[in-house]
Amino acid sequence: MNKTYLSYNNIVSALGFDSPRVVQNIHEGISGITLIEDENLFPNPFYASIIDSNSLKEAFGLLGPNSDYTRLEQMMIMSLDKIIKESSVKLTDRVGLIISTTKGNIDTLDPTNPMPKERAYLGTLGHIIKNYFRFVTEPIVLSNACVSGILAISIAKRFIAQGTFDQVFIVGGDIVSNFILSGFNSFQAMSPLPCKPYCKERSGINIGEVAASVLVTTEQKKLVPEAVEIMGEASCNDANHISGPSRTGEGLYRSIQSAFKEANAGPQDIDYISAHGTATNFNDEMEAIALNRLDLGGVPLNSLKGYFGHTLGGSGLLETIVGMHSLYHNTLYPSIGFTELGVSQPLNIIRATTAKKLDCFLKTASGFGGCNTAAVFKKVQS
Template structure:
């Protein structure tokens, strides 16, 4: 079976409008999380990572749009335009487009938003992206809670292996909005300070916003300097609860095991884990159990939520892209803010950014509804 690669990529975040700006700040262990007192989105003070609106507008207008786009659409267009330009891939009928998001244009329901409410349909969002770039193939929407970003990569891989496409662009994004912040606040899950995944003194989750994009391809001539090979992937639902993960980590454990089997490697071959790590009590505990059951207790592990917050349907793709750069820079990025272990099972948390020769990493994600996904990537 042909190898499938992740290649050219872009990250639009509070750090800037390219992947390099984000990687540079993470290497310096600088978070983009900031405290906000913005009554428009939440009546209480909250900690978040938000994209600079002035900078985004400038980047978006440089694309010479022919119609108005929502804020999320602008983020997605800016990210994907850069990835498509660098890859030089023309959107023929052999090129697919997959959009990963949790809530899409949910902000159109907010008071004063100028766009019609039917813009909230995810199909409408996909169509806007398709039309802007002239994709011949119908956009595929992957919206499966917070595993969406990793799952979208897996779906792209499967389409290529099945012969439907030669190349697939995956673009992901979610916003910081009234709806999302009020929802997590109702769970009493929001932290007013930067989150500290797996730490004994963690106080909850932060919500962030980002857009990210990547080219998935079988063509070795299209790989970039930070390309990785997809060795294996899997997705399992533990069907435990609408918002609470399995107490035994069953879904994540099975996802990791199946991905390892597909990759034909043992747990000892994993150099580090880019984990979900939301800094909520139940999620972090579940992950510690699943990783121990999978024989990965000693594997170096980080969560990038302490840099971006939880970017929902974009988080898995965002964190995979950072993992790609991590491999090629032979650098283990710190899980910022971690002080002492606050879960019942041992984990090897990366406490400081460290140089190390690494070739393979495991990316995991877990989300509402019992969804769990794992993917294994290897440096090219």
């Protein structure tokens, strides 16, 4: 079977509108999380990572008129436009499109939003992206809570392996909306301060928004310097609770175990872990238990939620792209905000930007409904 790679990539976020700029800001320890005071989104001030609306409008305006597109559609189009142009891939019937999102255009259901309410349908979002770029194939919209972004990579790999497509473009993202904020607030999961994954002082999540995109391909001539090979991937649902993770980490444990089996790899092969790390008590504890069950407690680990907040259906894709650049630059990036371990099992949390020879990393994600996904990625160029 041909090797499958992640290649051309782009990130649109509060830390910048292209991957290199975003990674540079992470390298410099800059976070996109700020105090937001917007009563249209939430009645009280809250911390979140939100793209500046004027900057988004100006940047999207360079592509064409923006009045016919929602905020999320503008973000996704900006992200995907860059890699379609740079890759020069012709959009034939052999090229797929996967869109990963948790809530899509949920903001169009707000009575004050001028967009048609039908835009809230995920299928409608898919066809808007398809029609903008003139994809020949039908879009596949993947919405499986917070594993959606990394799961989209798994699905793209499988489509290519079974011969449905030769190459697949993925774009994932979510926005910060009143619906999402009020929902997480009802769980008492929102932090009153910038989030601190795995920290003893953690008090919950911050929400963030992002659009990220990547080309999945088997063509070596389409590889960029930071390209990685998808060595193995797997998903498992522990069916523990509608929102609470398994206390034993069973679903995540089995996902990583299966990904290792496909990758023919083990804990000794992993140079670092890009974990989910939402900074909620239950999630971080569950991850610590699952990772230690697999003898991964000593592997350098970070959560990028302190830079972007939790970007929901875009988080796994976003964090995988940062991981690609981390391998390329041979640099470990810290879990910003972490001071003292606050879980029951040992974890090797990355505390400072560190130069280290890197070859392989593990990406994990967990979400509502008991879903868990893990993937192993290896550097293509030394």
